[in-house]
Amino acid sequence: MLEVKNLSHAYAEAATKVLENIDLKVDSGELVSIVGPSGCGKSTLLRTIAGLIRPTSGQIRLGGTLVQDVPDNLAVVFQDYSRSLLPWMSVRDNVAFPLRGRGMDRKARRAAAEEALDAVGLSYAARKYPWQLSGGMQQRVAIARAIAYRPALLLMDEPFGSVDAQTREELEDLVLSVRANQEMTILLVTHDIDESVYVGDRVVVLGRHPGRVIGDVAVALPGNHDQITTRELPEFVHLRAEIGRLVRQAAEANPAA
Amino acid sequence: MRGLIGVFVLFLAGEVLGRTGLVDRSYLPPSSVVLVHAGRLLVNADFLRDVLFTLGGWSSGLVIAVVIAVPAGLVIGSVPIVNSAARVLVEFLRPIPAVALAPLVVLFIASQSEMERTLAAYAAMWPILMNTIYGVGDVDPVARDMARCFGLRPSAVLLRIALPSVAPFVATGVRLASSVALIVTISTELIYGSGGGGLGQYIFAASGDPDGTPDVFAAVAITGALGLALDLLLTRGERRAFRWHFDRLGKNG
Known part of the structure; x- marks a missing residue:
């Protein structure tokens, strides 16, 4: 459904690349979380897929067609709701x-x-x-x-980054219920490891400086999601640790400049 | 209501100074005398015609200013090259008093009433232009991105995102420009004549009459009241039309 191939991006002013050789495939109906330390280019990746930024090199295909401009069948939920609503x-x-x-x-x-x-x-x-x-x-x-x-593809850019913990859990469940009721592929960027595991079918971990894919972990949690019981499942705890380790590695290997 | 205290104090001071003879009565008539003259003027058909004439100059100047300054502000605000190219020009033209341009304007314009409008428009343009430019800068990039992601063309983004965002800033500019336009309209009438009446002409004529001093004061007071009324009216219209703008600002501190 979505195919990102060998995508690299550098902002004109910066010497280093923000994204390097990103390869990512998302199937129709999947909900993929993208997680990584701050400065790993998560938001840049989302903006290139949304067609808001033209990548320096590489290709993005959506439903087989090359993304050149803003794609037709796409919606974005921004972190800053107060500014994205009119x-x-x-x-x-x-x-x-x-x-x-x-x-x-x-x-x-x-x-x-x-x-x-x-x-x-x-x-x-x-x-x-x-x-x-x-x-x-x-x-x-x-x-x-x-x-x-x-939309065929819904992009969410740290959508729950500005709300309190209680609201955050409600909104995570809302996303899951929306997904259950509609044919939609969702890409959700977050810096919250627990959230990435709770919401995603798959978690893609990005490293930073430059941003590249350093892990791609399938999530298979039994039963219906519930904020308390799901989070205490051994599978959940294990996945959270695995992804947490990857994110920490990424953060320590290249400390922010 | 408290705003009226200042007016009352001024009225009292004028009354005392005039009555006690501290200031010569022919220079400063007591406030109550001015008030009586003002009351008489307000029922005088000729004077009301003068008021209407001035309001005509004021409103057409303001309309011309809006028609020029809003599109210009939109372009200057949204095209960076135009912005840097226009900045110095704007800062050069803006401080020139409109009335000082009259001798130049006379070369191009035949009638005095046209001159009045032209000068009022010139002076009124700047607050509208500056506010429009500022408003364009204030259009939220997140809102623009949102609209683009939902597939809006650049023209639709301008129409449905930029224009509504800028509108309250334009309204504020118009309110500020209104008093400027009134000042320039009356000054022009006073200094250069209007070719058909107007408050400025009335004040000029009354000042030439030995017994006209109370009428001058009365007309000046009426002019002030007119400016105040126009400002209140525009402020109210602004608050009502752009409730979303002001309520939101109030809520966010």
């Missing part, structure tokens, strides 16, 4: 915002927005403005906007 629009209009490009008429857009808000449990806030809501609720709106768009 303050002059109501919550419902924010969710409906990208649907105009889908060729839907006003009525269809409104219905789709309401359905998506329902899916994230925010139907009652449709007429409010984003800045009237708490941080966690705002990020729910951003997620609703992404799912209303029905």
Whole structure:
């Protein structure tokens, strides 16, 4: 579904590469976590896939076609919800915002927005403005906007980095339920190792300076996910340790300049 | 309500100075006399025509300023090369008093009322331009990225992200420009004539009349009240139209 081949990127001003020879394959319907120490280029990788940055070299293919510009069938959930939501629009209009490009008429857009808000449990806030809501609720709106768009690929850039721990767990479960109900491939960047294991089907670990793939770990956790019982499973504890070790190695091998 | 205390103190001071003869009555008539004259002016059809004339110059100057400054500000704000090229020019032109340009403007423009509008527009342009440029710089890059990721073309990003973000800044610029335009309109009428009336012309004519001093004061007070009323009106409109902007700022401290 998504294929990243030999991708390298260097920002014009910087001498060193941010990303080097990244190879990554994501199958349709997979939820892949990308984790790594700060400065490993996780966000840069996501931005190249989103077509916001043109990589220095290498290829990205989405559903077989080469990504040159921003791909059609893609949505992004940014970390900074307060800035990605438009303050002059109501919550419902924010969710409906990208649907105009889908060729839907006003009525269809409104219905789709309401359905998506329902899916994230925010139907009652449709007429409010984003800045009237708490941080966690705002990020729910951003997620609703992404799912209303029905993208083939959903990119999430540290989506829960700015909310409190309790809200974070709720939002992680929300992502899992969204995924269970919709045909969607999800790439989630996080710096939280526990989160990467809890949410992902697979965890890709990036090292830094330059950023490259140093681990690709399949996650197979039995049963339905539950914030308490899943996290106490021996499999979960083991995976967390394995990935934690990889991240620490990466951080120690190349301490941040 | 507390804002009225200052007005009351000024009124009282004017009254006392005028009545006690500390200042010659022909220079400073007591406030109550000015008030009576102002009341008479407000029911005088000729004077009201003058007010309307000035408001006409004020509003057309403001409209011309918006039509020029908003697109210019959008371009200057969003194209870095234009921005650096225009910066010095703007800083050079901005401090030139509009009234000082009149002798130049006369060369190109025939009628006095056109000159009034041109000068008002010139002076009113700057606050609108500066605010628009600032507003463009304030458009959130995350919001732009978001729109691009959802496949919006650059023209749609401009229309649906940049313009709404800039709008409250433009409104603030218009409010600031409004008082500037009023000042320049009246100054132009006062110094160069208007070819058809106006508050400035009225004040000029009244100042030539030996008994006109109370009328001059009355007209000046009415001018001040007019500026205040326009400002209140625009502030209110701004708050109402861009509630999302001000409420959000208030909430974030």
